[in-house]
Amino acid sequence: MTTDFTATRSLFDLPEGVIYLDGNSLGPLPRATAARVARTVTEEWGQMLITGWNKAGWMEMPRAIGDRIGRLIGAEKGTVVMGDTLSIKVYQALASALEMRPGRKVILSDTGNFPSDLYMAQGLCRTLGPEYELRTVAPEAVMEALDETVAVMMVTEVDYRTGRRHDMAALTARAHAVGALAIWDLAHSAGALPVEVAAGGADFAVGCTYKYLNSGPGGPAFIYVAPRHAEVARPALSGWLGHAAPFAFDMEYRPGAGIERMRVGTPPILQLAALEASLDIWDQVEMSEIRAASLALTDRFIAGVEAACPDLELATPRDHANRGSQVSFRHPEGYAIMQALIARGVIGDFRAPDILRFGFTPLFIGPEDVDAAVVILADVMANRLWDRPEYHARARVT
Amino acid sequence: MTTDFTATRSLFDLPEGVIYLDGNSLGPLPRATAARVARTVTEEWGQMLITGWNKAGWMEMPRAIGDRIGRLIGAEKGTVVMGDTLSIKVYQALASALEMRPGRKVILSDTGNFPSDLYMAQGLCRTLGPEYELRTVAPEAVMEALDETVAVMMVTEVDYRTGRRHDMAALTARAHAVGALAIWDLAHSAGALPVEVAAGGADFAVGCTYKYLNSGPGGPAFIYVAPRHAEVARPALSGWLGHAAPFAFDMEYRPGAGIERMRVGTPPILQLAALEASLDIWDQVEMSEIRAASLALTDRFIAGVEAACPDLELATPRDHANRGSQVSFRHPEGYAIMQALIARGVIGDFRAPDILRFGFTPLFIGPEDVDAAVVILADVMANRLWDRPEYHARARVT
Structure with a gap:
């Protein structure tokens, strides 16, 4: 069992309609800041x-x-x-x-x-x-x-x-x-x-x-x-x-x-x-509880994506001891796939040459966010929604 | 003649009752910031x-x-x-x-x-x-x-x-x-x-x-x-x-x-x-005008202090070409003198071993501030107002 972090989620000011899986790149704004x-x-x-x-x-x-x-x-x-x-x-x-x-x-x-x-x-x-x-x-x-x-x-x-x-x-x-x-x-x-x-x-x-x-x-x-x-x-x-x-x-x-x-x-x-x-x-959370919740989220995401997106290759270790708080998948069209996801409100990031990277921070991400992100990613992959010219145009920072 | 910088003064948020002659250490807060x-x-x-x-x-x-x-x-x-x-x-x-x-x-x-x-x-x-x-x-x-x-x-x-x-x-x-x-x-x-x-x-x-x-x-x-x-x-x-x-x-x-x-x-x-x-x-000012106003302010301060405070020794060059935008005086009791000034709303700073340092920034300091600061400094010196135990206790940063 992991602690419920619903309470800490309200401490962050997240935009509507966004599932933010990029707190490993830039964490979101706490409400008190x-x-x-x-x-x-x-x-x-x-x-x-x-x-x-x-x-x-x-x-x-x-x-x-x-x-x-x-x-x-x-x-x-x-x-x-x-x-x-x-x-x-x-x-x-x-x-x-x-x-x-x-x-x-x-x-x-x-x-x-x-x-x-x-x-x-x-x-x-x-x-x-x-x-x-x-x-x-x-x-x-x-x-x-x-x-x-x-x-x-x-x-x-x-x-x-x-x-x-x-x-x-x-x-x-x-x-x-x-x-x-x-x-x-x-x-x-x-x-x-x-x-x-x-x-x-x-x-x-x-x-x-x-x-x-x-x-x-x-x-x-x-x-x-x-x-x-x-x-x-x-x-x-x-x-x-x-x-x-x-x-x-x-x-x-x-x-x-x-x-x-x-x-x-x-x-x-x-x-x-x-x-x-x-x-x-x-000051309000225990790191061991964060860790337990994080592992539950990354396990859930790996299982969901592997079941729904056979073309994505897991790049992150399955063994808990060898895993941080992110999940990465490889795909040759990783850049375009990430742009398609971002356009649909799932914000992760891309790292050259072929890595789709998703960070999971239990302070503001819950199991329901994981499930919603999996559904959107599955849709993008199954229907090749990434295959549009605008998703291939590279901005300087992704 | 120098430009009147009264207009730019209103662009800064300065506390009431303070003559801030320390913009050479930490500039004040612009209102728009x-x-x-x-x-x-x-x-x-x-x-x-x-x-x-x-x-x-x-x-x-x-x-x-x-x-x-x-x-x-x-x-x-x-x-x-x-x-x-x-x-x-x-x-x-x-x-x-x-x-x-x-x-x-x-x-x-x-x-x-x-x-x-x-x-x-x-x-x-x-x-x-x-x-x-x-x-x-x-x-x-x-x-x-x-x-x-x-x-x-x-x-x-x-x-x-x-x-x-x-x-x-x-x-x-x-x-x-x-x-x-x-x-x-x-x-x-x-x-x-x-x-x-x-x-x-x-x-x-x-x-x-x-x-x-x-x-x-x-x-x-x-x-x-x-x-x-x-x-x-x-x-x-x-x-x-x-x-x-x-x-x-x-x-x-x-x-x-x-x-x-x-x-x-x-x-x-x-x-x-x-x-x-x-x-x-x-973007709204010319540096040459700032310079002219700054020299007028530092000249005025030097003249005022030298007339009123014979114990303070000028450490700043009189020649305009060799002077920045600050005026410094030496005194063995410089630290305590500066504390007495700060207590009276004239904020400059002290630099070891014996320097009283005053910065003049025409964007928010005018001739009337210079005159008021001279009067207060003259009072501190003439009446040895600096000679109190509390002005000798050194804080870490001055």
């Missing part, structure tokens, strides 16, 4: 002006909100801080980790990782010099590829295309056994399923908040540093708010205490306010 | 959901707004893009510039630069290796220190403490004469005075928008790359939105066309919306 952002704009910025940094607590938000995110990913208090984008946080984690393994020059990742993580690693290797290398293997080959040449393993827990989930504890243990460090990207995990970065032994973890955590377009990222590394890690991007005494305006950088050093520049207060409103919802 | 942000939250994010990236034009905002900023700093169209924080943009400019001068290992800056710029340079040098060096000299010694060892000169046009202004064209010409590149930080210039990055020959320029450009706390930064370098510069922080084809999800980074490559991760749409509302004001 507009008022929270308006308060920050009008009462805080407008009335407090510069004094808002103290009076409204702006300066502390990256740490205070970091602790709230930390609760959702199994992090110790004081080990998570908000800021920048996920790509920037990946860079900080990588730079810190490489410096902690000076004799090794290899970053190990997999071909299912989100490309920006790979690009940031490539940029860092380029800056560090030709002896540094990003080595990518198939997702299922990461365990085998962990050897004594690897300085750091950088993987995303849940694959953005297939929804395949890595085993954090097992891969991290293997990384540590060969003397490597482990960086976990939780972009498709945080708010989607129970994560235990501390218990799992992660050295660093990073993630974004605009997917399952519903912070809105461009919401800030987070970074976790294990307490055992917090006073050793060097962020490479050594900005003033990561300084031990930012308002002393020293000429020399001195890293701040622990996680504080991962701060860089002035935090985006409007986006943080939106995130804060969204996190209030998370 | 709250509605603009609310529209983005409720109508765009709330109703369009993921499709907002196309339908609401979110994905194009960093470039479209970049062009509007470009107009204010004398940049060619298509050479400015928004994103991240100023510190991150400093890092990108520095990394690109150093790579373009492979035989040289010295970043030249000055002791009046904002510390975060120096910290980011230190972090980059540390990553690049021990042969790289950040060399800092006194602001007035930069010209002399430009020699053939310098790869890149990185300076802030207007000193954040004293308001002293560098000569962009002269320093850049000297940098180029010795084969170095020039990076200009415009944090205290953009929106404060006419800037001509193209005419001045700048190779890179960076800046923030929450000061004179009134984008709100944590508003995004900008970066300018001269067209002659746009297809050569490598951003080091090579994120997916700077890729030539972000939605192809390639495994290898390929830099995007021109300025596009300086994008990193998902842009902060709520903060960009706030910035957009603020920039509408800038």
Whole structure:
């Protein structure tokens, strides 16, 4: 049995006639967010002006909100801080980790990782010099590829295309056994399923908040540093708010205490306010219940689609332990099929070359939404409703 | 004669009883901003959901707004893009510039630069290796220190403490004469005075928008790359939105066309919306008129304070050509004096060790505000109103 999330659904402002299966790309608007952002704009910025940094607590938000995110990913208090984008946080984690393994020059990742993580690693290797290398293997080959040449393993827990989930504890243990460090990207995990970065032994973890955590377009990222590394890690991007005494305006950088050093520049207060409103919802739910409901929804969707749409090939693992909170199917006409679905109010997304991707977030999606989406998808497939010119014209973002 | 900016003053939502001389730290709230942000939250994010990236034009905002900023700093169209924080943009400019001068290992800056710029340079040098060096000299010694060892000169046009202004064209010409590149930080210039990055020959320029450009706390930064370098510069922080084809999800980074490559991760749409509302004001004014009014205000403040407060020592150049849009005075009890002023509704700020800093933005500050501030400051000084215990207790941010 899973908890009934009907109550949390009313906390979101969803448009009429839409079945939103894309909360894994951009989470929907919580009802409380507009008022929270308006308060920050009008009462805080407008009335407090510069004094808002103290009076409204702006300066502390990256740490205070970091602790709230930390609760959702199994992090110790004081080990998570908000800021920048996920790509920037990946860079900080990588730079810190490489410096902690000076004799090794290899970053190990997999071909299912989100490309920006790979690009940031490539940029860092380029800056560090030709002896540094990003080595990518198939997702299922990461365990085998962990050897004594690897300085750091950088993987995303849940694959953005297939929804395949890595085993954090097992891969991290293997990384540590060969003397490597482990960086976990939780972009498709945080708010989607129970994560235990501390218990799992992660050295660093990073993630974004605009997917399952519903912070809105461009919401800030987070970074976790294990307490055992917090006073050793060097962020490479050594900005003033990561300084031990930012308002002393020293000429020399001195890293701040622990996680504080991962701060860089002035935090985006409007986006943080939106995130804060969204996190209030998370105070009311248990992640284990979210997970149970999510698995029930994805099971139901897989069963429904496989029964009704024989041409769609499941790309997501059937085994619960290996699945995130999304379901993906492959089809050569995936792009056009997704456009046909969106035109009928079922919003998922397409990922090249052939992936139809559907995210399931029990906070606002119920079994009846799954059933309705299956009916519409079955209609699109059985009657080739996707086979119209307008569904093949590619927009830049899908 | 200067233009009367009474009309623009009504475009800002300033609290009653406050003379706000801190727009150089955090600009005040434009009246139109709250509605603009609310529209983005409720109508765009709330109703369009993921499709907002196309339908609401979110994905194009960093470039479209970049062009509007470009107009204010004398940049060619298509050479400015928004994103991240100023510190991150400093890092990108520095990394690109150093790579373009492979035989040289010295970043030249000055002791009046904002510390975060120096910290980011230190972090980059540390990553690049021990042969790289950040060399800092006194602001007035930069010209002399430009020699053939310098790869890149990185300076802030207007000193954040004293308001002293560098000569962009002269320093850049000297940098180029010795084969170095020039990076200009415009944090205290953009929106404060006419800037001509193209005419001045700048190779890179960076800046923030929450000061004179009134984008709100944590508003995004900008970066300018001269067209002659746009297809050569490598951003080091090579994120997916700077890729030539972000939605192809390639495994290898390929830099995007021109300025596009300086994008990193998902842009902060709520903060960009706030910035957009603020920039509408800038469409209605001429920067040359702003400058004339600003100089009249700072002249008036200097004259008034020097006549009434003999204990305050002017730290800002008297010469117009060498002055930004702020006036600073030194006093050993500067911190307490500023607290006493703030308690009386005159909001400036304090910068260690002894600087009282006052910003003048003609869009919402008039001569009558200057006169009223002088009267209050004179009262505080003449009657030692600052000499109370509560004005000596330091908050973290001032």
